[in-house]
Amino acid sequence: MSRNYTPITPELAQYVRDITLREPPALRKLREETENHPQASCQIAPEQGQFLQLLARLTGARRTVEVGVFMGYSSTWVALALPPGGKLIACDRSEEFTARARQTWREAGVEDRIELRLAPALETLDGMIAAGQAGAFDLAFIDADKANYANYYERALVLLRQGGLVVADNVLWHGKVADPTVHEADAEAIRAFNRKLHEDPRVAISLATMGDGSLLAFKL
Ligand SMILES: C[S@@+](CC[C@H](N)C(=O)[O-])C[C@H]1O[C@@H](n2cnc3c(N)ncnc32)[C@H](O)[C@@H]1O
Numbered sequence: 001m002s003r004n005y006t007p008i009t010p011e012l013a014q015y016v017r018d019i020t021l022r023e024p025p026a027l028r029k030l031r032e033e034t035e036n037h038p039q040a041s042c043q044i045a046p047e048q049g050q051f052l053q054l055l056a057r058l059t060g061a062r063r064t065v066e067v068g069v070f071m072g073y074s075s076t077w078v079a080l081a082l083p084p085g086g087k088l089i090a091c092d093r094s095e096e097f098t099a100r101a102r103q104t105w106r107e108a109g110v111e112d113r114i115e116l117r118l119a120p121a122l123e124t125l126d127g128m129i130a131a132g133q134a135g136a137f138d139l140a141f142i143d144a145d146k147a148n149y150a151n152y153y154e155r156a157l158v159l160l161r162q163g164g165l166v167v168a169d170n171v172l173w174h175g176k177v178a179d180p181t182v183h184e185a186d187a188e189a190i191r192a193f194n195r196k197l198h199e200d201p202r203v204a205i206s207l208a209t210m211g212d213g214s215l216l217a218f219k220l
Contacts, residue, residue, distance in 0.1 A: 173213075
């Protein structure tokens with residue numbers, strides 16, 4: 001492929017981090033404390049968190065929803081960008097992980113802006129739609145089980161206003177999406193999801209390749 005991708009070497013990645021990252025102390029603390037957690041790689045990269053926060057600011061987000069909270073890293077980045085009275089609906093089914101998220105939200109001073117919904121996320125999203133919240137959201141971040149990405153996306157599109165933004169994480173699936181020898185279920189789910197959005201006339205899209213890749217879909 002031409003025109004022109006600069007390879008991101010470890011040195012260049014470190015440079016980007018050093019020259020751009022403004023990570024709030026509560027998030028740095030969470031990242032450092034969970035460095036050796038077996039599922040630490042679930043967290044988005046710090047640069048992605050900062051990017052997500054910028055997207056929240058650019059969309060003027062007041063009401064946002066996150067699918068896949070883990071220990072609160074990405075939700076805290078977004079919540080810090082919300083104006084007074086702003087809300088983030090945080091969907092996860094793990095009591096254990098989200099207990100740590102609550103601590104991070106408290107430490108970052110955003111606890112009052114986040115409502116945790118502990119349940120399978122599809123149930124939560126369907127419940128929100130049934131409760132009349134269609135069109136009421138500005139930003140949706142999808143970062144949970146890959147098999148349900150397309151389902152989360154469809155619900156998110158209903159919940160977003162026109163001009164709202166869906167952001168889906170892990171759309172590079174650690175590079176496996178482009179490896180034709182890989183047929184594992186999650187890789188296939190992400191490939192199908194990426195194809196679906198490429199063909200979807202309801203949105204304008206772009207794939208930001210930092211971290212494990214974020215697919216952005218702007219609701220037309
Ligand atoms: C990749 S982690 C989220 C990481 C988080 N966005 C961050 O960057 O800090 C995925 C999370 O999705 C949750 N999850 C997986 N399947 C789910 C489901 N069906 N419903 C609700 N939560 C789910 C897991 O419990 C886990 O906390």
